[in-house]
Amino acid sequence: MAVYDTIYAMSSGSGRAGVAVIRVSGPHSKDLLQQLCSGEIQARYAHLKTLTHPKSGDLLDQALVLWFPAPGSFTGEDVAELHIHGGGAVIAAVMEAVGSVSGLRMAEAGEFTRRSFYNGKLDLTGIEAISDLVAAETDQQRRQALAQMRGGLSDLLNQWRDRLIHILAYVEAGIDFSDEEDVGDDVNRHMVTKILDLKNQIAVHLNDQRAGERLRDGLQVVIAGPANAGKSSLLNGLAKRDVAIVSEQAGTTRDVIEVHLDLNGFPVTVSDTAGLRDCGDEIEEEGVRRARNKMRAADIILWTTDGTIKEAPFNFLIDSDQSLIRLRNKCDIDSSRACPKSEAEDCPILAISAKTGAGFDRLIDSITDIALTIQSSGENAVITRARHREALMRIVDILSKVLDTSDLADELIAENLRICTRELGRLTGRVDVEDLLDVIFNDFCVGK
Ligand SMILES: Nc1nc2c(ncn2[C@@H]2O[C@H](COP(=O)(O)OP(=O)(O)OP(=O)(O)O)[C@@H](O)[C@H]2O)c(=O)[nH]1
Ligand SMILES: [Mg+2]
Known part of the structure; x- marks a missing residue:
């Protein structure tokens, strides 16, 4: 996990309300709580605490205080939450007090979510789902965003990516280890079937009457x-x-x-x-x-x-x-x-x-x-944005080209499959090659 500085921001909306939530994320979160209030704070318990200003000792508010140690938090870092009274003067006083603690700074727009992505808590489709969930105005939009947040799209994309990497590993093996006895003669036929299956499955999802995007927009x-x-x-x-x-x-x-x-x-x-x-x-x-x-x-x-x-x-x-x-x-x-x-x-x-x-x-x-x-x-429509659709259409095009060109060299097939893997990785934000090596070394006894 990368270590960043500690950020804070109002997480609840603006305007007068019963309760306002200030979220703090980063290594100084615990430190902040110790400076704002006294006594023990247990992880993931709501504590009713009196907040005082760390410098002046002034009484600030009665608040509910929560503590989520890393990595079990939204951002994957140490996170503190202050549920204070939602009046303008209270919010201003507590925000000023939080900002007076050294090592803390105001968060930039989307910075909490960005950290949860960098710390592997959410992939890109999860981030999109959170933004859709917050923006959802109707019940159907809420349901769709929730399904995506729970992994509806990312599970499918990861599954497709794993299958592609598997096929790619076969092709790579055909190129690099053609002398190996483990790689049989029927690799080619096997691979064509697998590419065709994958292409058809993606095409089925593309043929969803744009239900997901229509519902979202x-x-x-x-x-x-x-x-x-x-x-x-x-x-x-x-x-x-x-x-x-x-x-x-x-x-x-x-x-x-x-x-x-x-x-x-x-x-x-x-x-x-x-x-x-x-x-x-x-x-x-x-x-x-x-x-x-x-x-x-x-x-x-x-x-x-x-x-x-x-x-x-x-x-x-x-x-x-x-x-x-x-x-x-x-x-x-x-x-x-x-x-x-x-x-x-x-x-x-x-x-x-x-x-x-x-x-x-x-x-x-x-x-x-x-x-x-x-x-x-589009009952199981999982494509909710043009970004998803465009990338998947490019992948189907490339796979069709691979299948339709009978004399395509293995090197070119591999390169095309690699482009598809990258496209899928870009959809979720995963773009590593380690997985490919894993498959090669797990499936074949290369390097005996
Ligand atoms: N009796 C009756 N009159 C209607 C009804 N709907 C519209 N009108 C009248 O029809 C006229 C035109 O209405 P609009 O809503 O401006 O029609 P429009 O199709 O938008 O017209 P344009 O913008 O000029 O193309 C107005 O005088 C309305 O009051 C209706 O259901 N019953
Ligand atoms: Mg008119």
């Missing part, structure tokens, strides 16, 4: 349709507040207006866009261009038309992983059109009224159903 729901159909009114209705300007004038909305919502536990970003029409107005045309871009990036398009005028056909191509919900708004006006028959079997039209809220429950259910389908299609 929130589903992109885009309200689009002809001008004046009531798109902005729909956004306001879903957000339950007056976000976008509504007017009877066609062409009111030009910019894309976004609202983040929690729909039955699923995070969604709902965007209101400019009405699609040819108008000759330069600014509105820019709005239409932005609307079309937004539709292309949507997970779900809410195609909204005005039920009181002639139906505007939906004539856009959508990707296989995009969903379309067709809405006929203003059903409060023309009740004969309030519950239209489905025009296209594959995509029924929902009658809604942005004015009265009629049909909103069904609309929210439809969005939740799609979110559930995406989630269950």
